[in-house]
Amino acid sequence: MGSTPEGPYRLLGGRIPYVEGPLKVTGRAEYTDDLQRPGMLVGRLLRSPWPHARLKSIDVSAARAVPGVYAVLTGERYPTPFGVLPITRDETAIAVDKARYIGDIIAAVAARDEATAEAALALVRCEVEPLTEHADPRMGVGKVTDPIHARGLAGSNIQKEVVQHFGDVEAAFAGARHTVRVRGTFAGVTHAFTEPMATIAEATPDGRLTVWSATQVPHYLHRALSEVLGMPMHRIRVIKPEVGGGFGGKSDPLPHEIACAALALETGRPVKVLFDREDVFYTNHGRHPTQNDVRIAADADGNLLAYDIEALIDGGAWSSFGTVTTYYNGVLAMGPYRVPNFRYKGRRVYTSKPPSGAMRAHGGTNLRYSVEVALDTLAEVAEIDPFDLRARNALPPGATTVNQFEITSTSFLECLRTVRARSGWDSKHRRLPYGRGIGLGCGFYISGSNSPIHFTPKMPQSTVHLKVDMDGGIAVHSMQADIGQGSNTLLAAIVAEVLGVDLDRVHVARVDSDVSPVDLGSYSSRVTFMMGNAARAAAEQLRDELLRAAATLLGAPTESVRVGHERFEVTGAPDRSVSFLETLHRAMETKGALTASGSYQTHPKGGSFKGAKAGTAPAYSFAAYVAEVTVDPETGEYRVEKIWAGFDCGRPLNRLAVEGQIQGSIHMGLGQVMGESMRYRGSRLLNPSLLEYKIPTPQQMPEIEIHLVGADDPEGPFGAKEAGEGPLIATLPAVGNALYDAVGVRFTELPITPDRVLRGIDRRRAEGRAWKGA
């Protein structure tokens, strides 16, 4: 299966079907909710109906008395705060003292079945004192009554404030020929993965706790369980079954995971907590509702002089990744163009809403929309083609940005050239009839966060273990977390590539902290880059050991022996060869099974100023997308007809997976730009279901033409960079700018729903501005 790659490698660079595909298409892949443990109890959570309230007392005695109830827990049992970032631990497994949003967990019950658990929850009596509801982040920046957290800045609800200034922005604007400004407003959106969260926990009489959970980052869950439950990590075992999508929504350690473990410890029995879809929506951690203000200064030729950016970010009730979010909403403007002066003020404000967190293309998406719409405006006022404007300002390979990001490799210009030619841009832009339009949007993204979230103990970002025994099967262990993106397949393919063996020799073991060495998991588009390098290092150790054994068998010097297909051969004399198995058995004679451990650690990067590490990465991906749209000016409905996606992920290692990531990213980006929205009345979520929160259907998807144009990255494994998140970003501004070309309206409020399109057209006409004769 698959195809022969173009390029120097036997497997990598081809189309490699996912190794677990046969299990998934037959329903045999095991997700957390598919697992059963003997005597397992049902865990259920009581959620706050109050947006903000002091919990004066919680009486669980009636709930505990229900026959079939094994435990009812409230927050004071495990009050140790946790959070994905060690610097902002502000969550608890179950609410302590206060409920901070509608949906906050205030009690947990374990019972013999769901009906009993529900009956018990209905008997929990809470006496509360309502506190001020904080729905609007704009009202939270000054001193407030009843701040959501005591740690808010100076009595406000500000969770994080970032102020950065490089160069002299005032002077740059004063001397600019052109200045443009976009003020963007973005509704919150959520991941909408298909698998609801699920966790099973089991405490056993040997003093150990095993947790199976639908998580993207088993290691951070492992740490949080240890901290909150007060158990050393070595007595906790975290297992990641198949995970049905995450997109960032399963990357925080989540309160229900810890509450489930607490119930297991309390009852001595296995407990399963399974979310329904409402639980998923209230847990959220999706993309932040955001307002931003992007001002750009340029000279007469369109050379960028300065960015001046502000962002106000609605964080919801917890910090989550928010400190990172706050930095990213500014610093991820630092590519793909050279910007000599940069000023940013970002604030993330707690509100009484479900927490926002990391979602695919975290921190870069809303910012990028406003920047790229501003550049489209700049191109118009400066009378420069949007492609030429961007090409003129592109960061070259080897560049260092003003805030000290290092651009190791970039094929951004190739992305631009390719989609310009393929889309027929020069004959379409401003030349299509009214109601039809074409737009360009670009982007870049980190290929893995250079800094790990935890600095202690100091250790590699990724470690991969290999074991091969006399059966000739190669077992691969790593805590990297395949959540559908194909990292298991890539891991297997890298090992097979280096050792010259067929893919079916390689078995990637399920993530299990008892045997899997630490990898920091699936976030920040780090897996291919970091796990890939670790896997390569491990496989090369094994290869070298086998080459020595083969040299002995062949009676040739080791340097003259090379890897063949399922064999080792003398360079220049392929008839002198020995099979993989024979070589393996020779190498095992004195030591038994062969093992190897490879790891990858990032090199220090970034400046020494406060926040300098935010946005640093060992490499960056680049994108240029063109979208073509058709708008019905009578109804405001529109259709994205086609997207040409030019993407630089370095060398694509599995074209099938890279295409899948780009197509899926475009789907998700279209959802945000065209219609998805977490709708609130005050801080009450109005649409917590997939019926009311609509993601695009097959009929709404455009034709997608993908061009992978990257050159090898010097540090990426086999030249690769990320392709998991960067492909989303350019989608939104490409559509926004295409709509402008179609109907002459700048849309700065997302999602761009048909009613907003109609209102925009009406407004333009009311202002007496004609567009393409209409």
Next chain:
Amino acid sequence: MLDDCLVTEMPSPDRLDFRLNGQPVAVPCAAHRILLDLLREDLRLTGTKRGCDLGTCGCCTVLVDGRPTLSCLTLGRLVEGREVTTIEGISPPRGLSALQAAFVENGATQCGFCTPGFIVTATALLRANPRPSREEIERAISGNLCRCTGYTKIIEAIQAAADAGGP
């Protein structure tokens, strides 16, 4: 350890008779028991996935008398005397069906959670309409949500299976 816990719900005296994946089955099924729960929890056929409990995602799709049906919106008792086919019943004892193989080959699975629902839906489509147009494929799968693939490769896989002669 396994005392009262296993006696969760007393088996209902209501007996449900139907054919499941080609075999007759008789199980207790209370009047309010949902087909999805009956399949996943009572009969331990976990290939049918629970995504929303609201009929919005299609992950729980099974065939009832050959027609794609949302098992999360179907009372168990409604399948009395009928033929229910789950993903387990569609999968051959060894290897993969042509449609399943096409899904694997074309990269139409990512996280895989929606995949059984798509396979069930598309199997019914190809049985009824061996040469569907792209529009007919899109319409047939419009009740199944996928958040990973953007549907592109799913549609390509269904088309590939049709081109190769059926599900």
